[in-house]
Amino acid sequence: MAHLKIPKAYKDLFTPSRYKVYYGGRGSAKSESYARALLIQGMQEKHLILCTREYQVSIQDSVHRLLAATIANEGLDHEYEVLQSTIRHRSNGTEFIFKGLKHNITEIKGLQGVTRVWAEEAENISDRSWEVLIPTIRAAGSEIWVSFNCKNPNDPTYVRFVKNAPEDAIVKKVSWRDNPFFPDVLRKEMEALQKTDNEGYQHIWEGEFDTRRSGAVYAKQIAKAQSDGRITRVPYDPSSEVFTAWDLGWADSTAIWWLQWVGRELRWLEYYENTGEQLDHYAQIVKSKNYNYMLNGHYLPHDGGQGNIRGDSVGKQLTSMGIKNQILTRETDINPGIDLLRQTISFSCFDAQGCKEGLLALENYAYKWDEDRGVFKSKPDHNWTSHAADAARYAAIAAGKLKCKFATIPVNKPDPRNHGISWMAG
Numbered sequence: 001m002a003h004l005k006i007p008k009a010y011k012d013l014f015t016p017s018r019y020k021v022y023y024g025g026r027g028s029a030k031s032e033s034y035a036r037a038l039l040i041q042g043m044q045e046k047h048l049i050l051c052t053r054e055y056q057v058s059i060q061d062s063v064h065r066l067l068a069a070t071i072a073n074e075g076l077d078h079e080y081e082v083l084q085s086t087i088r089h090r091s092n093g094t095e096f097i098f099k100g101l102k103h104n105i106t107e108i109k110g111l112q113g114v115t116r117v118w119a120e121e122a123e124n125i126s127d128r129s130w131e132v133l134i135p136t137i138r139a140a141g142s143e144i145w146v147s148f149n150c151k152n153p154n155d156p157t158y159v160r161f162v163k164n165a166p167e168d169a170i171v172k173k174v175s176w177r178d179n180p181f182f183p184d185v186l187r188k189e190m191e192a193l194q195k196t197d198n199e200g201y202q203h204i205w206e207g208e209f210d211t212r213r214s215g216a217v218y219a220k221q222i223a224k225a226q227s228d229g230r231i232t233r234v235p236y237d238p239s240s241e242v243f244t245a246w247d248l249g250w251a252d253s254t255a256i257w258w259l260q261w262v263g264r265e266l267r268w269l270e271y272y273e274n275t276g277e278q279l280d281h282y283a284q285i286v287k288s289k290n291y292n293y294m295l296n297g298h299y300l301p302h303d304g305g306q307g308n309i310r311g312d313s314v315g316k317q318l319t320s321m322g323i324k325n326q327i328l329t330r331e332t333d334i335n336p337g338i339d340l341l342r343q344t345i346s347f348s349c350f351d352a353q354g355c356k357e358g359l360l361a362l363e364n365y366a367y368k369w370d371e372d373r374g375v376f377k378s379k380p381d382h383n384w385t386s387h388a389a390d391a392a393r394y395a396a397i398a399a400g401k402l403k404c405k406f407a408t409i410p411v412n413k414p415d416p417r418n419h420g421i422s423w424m425a426g
């Protein structure tokens, strides 16, 4: 049998275990080792091997090319046949298949015979995807292999497999030091970065969390909230009214935040996002929560005031469903709202569990780099993070209005510093 070399750090890939997780810096031989170990195991016995990732638009996005190159370079052509969308062992029935997780839930659920999963670039895999994938992998002795580069401490994959590692998991942090094949080109890149940008070096090569987040809109403010202990278990105070802020998805996701002012502290209680549901679904979600809601305390963006071709505006429809709301004025430029939300985060606290999904989106909401002009674009990128971020901006605007209202409530006590009035003794 062919003799493939795999760095020692990866020897546990051959120890039976439900989960195998290698994470860390670039160039640490994760991909090359997983590819070799799976090719070996597929030669030893019949396996159905799912190579997956969060997004896979075409086979080019997958590890198909890496496996094919390894087969060619290691002289395994007599063992494996490389086809356009799969790779098959020539005699024992082993097969590699390649599928993205996002948008493929039904297909993934049908893959119950899988005995090995390789989740590559798993830092991008969402909780929802893990929740579909894991219970599908149910063949006796099946294993889930995870490889990823660290990005931030709230990434679902990091939390699930490192922070709260399952008992039957082998979890190992790796770096270029674990790669005896670390190529010279990469060594030079690494050494250059170490001299010029230590933060970047720590993240890219040592596998530390990314503290730079270039282009990130709210990451700094969220990180500060985290280090201040303001992302925690936040109790709901029934004596303060709750308001909600919505981002309306027409063909897209709809997002809702629940908040309340308690004194001068803004509490973010919960976040909800879904797609492909009718308005009554969201109304039902809001009503099903037994909060002490503020009268007219559901804030909608300006497009909530617009009717669709079938008639009433979202605002009117929601009112008829018992969700009395207010429409915010249109923002001509979103940047003032961004500034307001940044300030707002600094006196906010967030319920870690209830706001988990929304916080992850806020952290990852970012301006995109404009390659042609060499500057950040003037608007953050529209992607999975936008709905939470837009709704949070509306929440900050609504919170600002409400705070002013509270501030103008007359207080029947004289200001003790008011020296204009002097009380004469006797």
Ligand SMILES: Nc1ncnc2c1ncn2[C@@H]1O[C@H](COP(=O)(O)OP(=O)(O)OP(=O)(O)O)[C@@H](O)[C@H]1O
Residues within 6 Å of the ligand: 005, 006, 007, 025, 026, 027, 028, 029, 030, 031, 032, 033, 036, 149, 179, 181, 182, 183
């Ligand atoms: N078994 C091996 N045989 C030959 N070369 C190897 C082997 N393992 C790693 N290498 C070399 O090390 C380089 C980095 O390995 P690999 O791409 O697997 O790292 P990685 O941890 O997946 O990195 P990234 O985080 O960038 O995806 C490869 O491009 C290859 O040059």
Ligand SMILES: [Mg+2]
Residues within 6 Å of the ligand: 030, 031, 032
């Ligand atoms: Mg890799």
